[in-house]
Amino acid sequence: MQDPSSSSLSLGATPSRFQFNRQLWERFVAIAQPYFYPTGPRQTRVYLGLLLLLLFVVVAVAFWLTVGLTLLGRALFPDFFTTLAGQLVAQVMALLLSWMPYGAVATLAIGGAVAYRLRRGLQQRWSQWSLLGLLLLLSFIVNGINVSISYVFRFVENALNQQDANTFWQFLSVYGVIIVAVIPIIVLYRYVRLKLALRWRMWLTEHFLERYFSNRAYYELDSNAANTEIDNPDQRITQDIKSFTAVTLSFLLDILDSVLTLVAFTTILYTISKPLTIGLLVYAIVGTAIAALTGRRLIKINYDQLRLEADFRYSMVHVRDNAESIAFYRGEQLEREQVTQRLLTAVRNFDLLIIWQSLIDIFQYGYNYFTRIVPYVIVAPLYFAGETDFGTFTQAAIAFNQVLRALSLITNRIDEIAEFAASINRLGAFYGHMEQPYVAHQHEHRSEIQTHIDAQLTLEKLTMLTPNSSQTLIQDLSLQVGAHDRLLIVGASGCGKSSLFRAIAGLWTNGQGQILRPEVRDMLFLPQRPYMLLGTLREQLTYPHNYQHPEVTLLNVLEQVNLGGLPERFGGLDTIHDWLSVLSLGQQQRLAFARVLLSQPRYVMLDEATSALDIENERHLYQLLAETETAYVSVGHRPSLLEYHHRVLELRGDQPWQVASSAAYGRKSSERQVSSPFIFHKG
Secondary structure (H helix, E strand, C coil): CCCCCCCCCCCCCCHHHCCCCHHHHHHHHHHHHHHHCCCCCCHHHHHHHHHHHHHHHHHHHHHHHHHHHHHHHHHHCHHHHHHCCHHHHHHHHHHHCCCHHHHHHHHHHHHHHHHHHCHHHHCCCHHHHHHHHHHHHHHHHHHHHHHHHHHHHHHHHHHHHCCCHHHHHHHHHHHHHHHHHHHHHHHHHHHHHHHHHHHHHHHHHHHHHHHHCCCCHHHHCCCCCCCCCCCCHHHHHHHHHHHHHHHHHHHHHHHHHHHHHHHHHHHHHHHHCHHHHHHHHHHHHHHHHHHHHHHHHHHHHHHHHHHHHHHHHHHHHHHHHCHHHHHHHCCHHHHHHHHHHHHHHHHHHHHHHHHHHHHHHHHHHHHHHHCCCHHHHHHHHHHHCCCCCCHHHHHHHHHHHHHHHHHCHHHHCHHHHHHHHHHHHHHHHHHHHHHCCCHHHCCCCCCECEEEECCCEEEEEEEEECCCCCCEEEEEEEEEECCCCEEEEEECCCCCHHHHHHHHHCCCCEEEEEEEECCHHHEEEECCCCCCCCCEHHHHHHCCCCCCCCHHHHHHHHHHCCCCCHHHHHCCCCCECCHHHHCCHHHHHHHHHHHHHHHCCCEEEEECCCCCCCHHHHHHHHHHHHHCCCEEEEECCCHHHHHHCCEEEEEECCEEEEEEEHHHHHHHHHHHCCCCCCCCCCC
16 A cells, blocks of 8 residues: 555545545544654554554553552452452463463563664654553553453342352452542543643644645635635634544544453353354444445535534634724625525534434434343343353343444444544645645646746746736736835736735746745835734734844834834733734834834835825835835835835736836826826825
């Protein structure tokens, strides 16, 4: 089988095809493996081999623990172990004389050697393997205790039937001791499982975030983009990862518990009745097959439900983020209709989920209730014939139910498995797209704009298309912006002014030609609506860097951009507010200029960065910018911008672009006496 870690995940899977198949397994391994072992060629086999070896090591430890506790109990309570638990001591002594001690020692030695051999891959991963090993060991212990309880109740029932009070109270006391001992073990088991799930979630979330913010994958996978195939990445990171880590551990441990239960109690059941054991196996296999078939449909429904719930939640977030605009338009009724429509879509799908779940419940309840009478039907004739004792009824019922529970893991939890499979598919598709964020949007022979690092900004025969190649925005543009140059870009709306900035930033690559520019860290892009991060005023000023500036420097810069009163108004530089809401657009634009003054980049790209400012504030900010001797390129419509720039690039849609000096362009505009790109607005 191809190593999932090295194979590319399918990006085009549709929810209707999601089922229990190889793709689901590959996606699961690709997500689960990195926390425990590095990915790479043939590394998945190593990872799965380590899991199997860990299981054998835990078995070896459990073997020596059982032997040690039995011998210790015989030493401390010789009368009890000789009289009532003699068979247990005899079995342990027989095991010590067999090959098993040598096998256990060899397993521990091999485990240590393999761990040492793979220490580089396991570096910084010892804690997760230790916690997982502890969980497996605790699972073994709990299963051993359950087996002991079945024998205890067999002796209790026999003592009651034979009116043997002494034996009855002795074994009832043993049961009390077992309960006292098992409670902290179960609590520890639950604590370790939740702790490991929490650590795994933290690590996996950081792993996804690292990929999400690498190579601008978050931009390519923007759920607002029309061509995206990944919906609601926020839900996949915040909720699906949480579900994945918790449910994976739960299912992994439940499967192990089922295997241990199956081995232990099938042995007990087989000694009681061979027909009962065989009938149970057939019954469980048929039930599991039926559950697996119905589960395929549930995967699709659960996948759709996760997506629709996320869409509904996003519609509410969208209203919150655009509340003022909606209020201005008085668009409450339309927004309510759209939100309600998304809710109804989610409810209709959930109604379908309820129907299918009800059908499965009919099968599950009938499947489980019918099995309660089976042990009595089969064991009763043996008891009436004198072939077994009365306590066998209780032990057979316990063993039968334990084995049935183990064999019916899929049958009883098919709805959870279906939801889990849907979560794996969502995370797997998301993970694959982050690994290759452009794959879904690239054509085989589509040309791309080439970007190279250089000291100056230069455009060479640049032809730029829209991402879907439906329109040519710019044709054969060649231009150089020197180290202290100041260029103004004008043109009608939709001619490609802002798109040119996207190409320079590397966000849009569809087209031909070359862009030579400094490193992105040496450039600062100021959009019309500046980005306000969730943080303090100090962090707003230093964004996108994390430089430490003296407080006096920050206060001075705020004074320079006419925002000196902000610290006092909002309680200092280190208080957190929703800056997008508490600051006007004009204040946000001035704050963006403060970032320029602090970071002092080599190039500043201003996309209508003063559109919300009055003429005086605009002049003041451009004068501050000119004093830094930073090269800048502006996109704008105001005639007042001409005096702050050396040259003007006019983009004219289908007509050839033109470059002229600011003075020449101003004279030409006056002579034509047309609005061109410059439009005066009253107020």
